[in-house]
Amino acid sequence: MSDSGQSVLLATAGYDHTIRFWEAPTGVCYKTLQHPDSQVNQLQITADRQRIAAAGNPSLRLFEINSGPPSALTTYDGHTSNVTAVGFEADGKWMYTASEDGTLKLWDLRAAGCQREYESGSPINSVALHPNQVEIVRLPAGNIRVWDLAQNACSAELVPDGDKSIQSLSIARDASTLAAAYVRGSVFLWRLG
Numbered sequence: 001m002s003d004s005g006q007s008v009l010l011a012t013a014g015y016d017h018t019i020r021f022w023e024a025p026t027g028v029c030y031k032t033l034q035h036p037d038s039q040v041n042q043l044q045i046t047a048d049r050q051r052i053a054a055a056g057n058p059s060l061r062l063f064e065i066n067s068g069p070p071s072a073l074t075t076y077d078g079h080t081s082n083v084t085a086v087g088f089e090a091d092g093k094w095m096y097t098a099s100e101d102g103t104l105k106l107w108d109l110r111a112a113g114c115q116r117e118y119e120s121g122s123p124i125n126s127v128a129l130h131p132n133q134v135e136i137v138r139l140p141a142g143n144i145r146v147w148d149l150a151q152n153a154c155s156a157e158l159v160p161d162g163d164k165s166i167q168s169l170s171i172a173r174d175a176s177t178l179a180a181a182y183v184r185g186s187v188f189l190w191r192l193g
Contacts, residue, residue, distance in 0.1 A: 009049050009065075013040035019054055019063070033063055041082055046092040053095060055083035060097055062109075076107055078114050085127040096136060098124035104138050106149075118147065126168040131175045139166050144180060144190075158190055 008024040019033040019040060038056035045052050045065070051073065054061050058079045061072040079099035088095045094115070098104045100123040106116040118138075126139045134150045144158040144166070158178070160166065165183040171192070172178075178190045 009045060011043050011045065011052060013043055013054060015039040019043065019052070021065075035061060037061070041084055042086055044086045044088060044095075046088050047090055048092055051092070053086045053088070055086045055097065057082045058099065058101070059083065060086060076114075078105055078117075079103060081123075084123070084125055087127065087129050089129065090133055096127060096129065098127045098138060100124070104136070104147075120145075125166065128169045128171045128178075130171055131173060137169055137171065137178065139169055139180075144169065144178070160188060 010022040010024045011019055012022065013019040013035065017035050017039065019035055020029045021031040022029050035054050035056060037059060040054045040056055042055040043052060050065055052063050052065050054063065058081055060076040060083050062074045062076070063071070064073050076097065079097065079101050081100040083097050083099050085098040086095060093110065094106055094108050096104060096106050102120045102122050102124060104118040104120065104124060104127060105114045108115050120138065124138055128137045130137060130146070134148065135155065136147050136149060138145055138147060144160070145154050146156040147153070148155040160180065166180045167183055168181045170179045175192055178192055179187055181187050
């Protein structure tokens with residue numbers, strides 16, 4: 001992950017319960033954090049590069065990246081299965097999580113507890129925050145839903161052709177295109193308006 005004009009911050013994790021930070025140009029691991037609860041399903045770094053979220057089963061831990069002895073700042077509980085998606089709002093004031101338990105949760109990082117919860121009725125594989133910061137795209141059971149956070153309502157639903165199993169989503173930085181990757185290697189694009 002990088003910001004133009006700044007050095008690259010690269011982090012990896014997996015089933016060994018260890019988060020590793022790397023010097024991207026040299027490939028040298030310079031720092032590790034332990035995630036004792038479970039495997040790490042996904043990582044996300046805040047835009048200011050001060051914190052990293054590690055999604056596990058069934059909780060999420062938020063770590064301070066540049067602190068002395070590494071330790072979790074906060075643990076976010078509330079899901080009942082693997083947390084499969086995590087992301088931050090551009091200013092780092094709130095984050096979202098989604099899970100195989102079929103819920104999408106919004107967390108204010110300045111307050112305790114989940115502020116909003118949405119039920120999808122099926123496991124959620126992937127979530128992407130629209131660059132406008134007021135729409136969130138989630139992926140329950142094959143259909144892609146665009147959720148307007150200000151209106152608290154579904155503003156669009158994209159239905160892929162055929163019986164496709166979508167694994168992940170991504171939105172272009174200029175908000176022009178939504179990409180959906182399928183299990184069997186296909187990628188489909190939708191123009192956003």
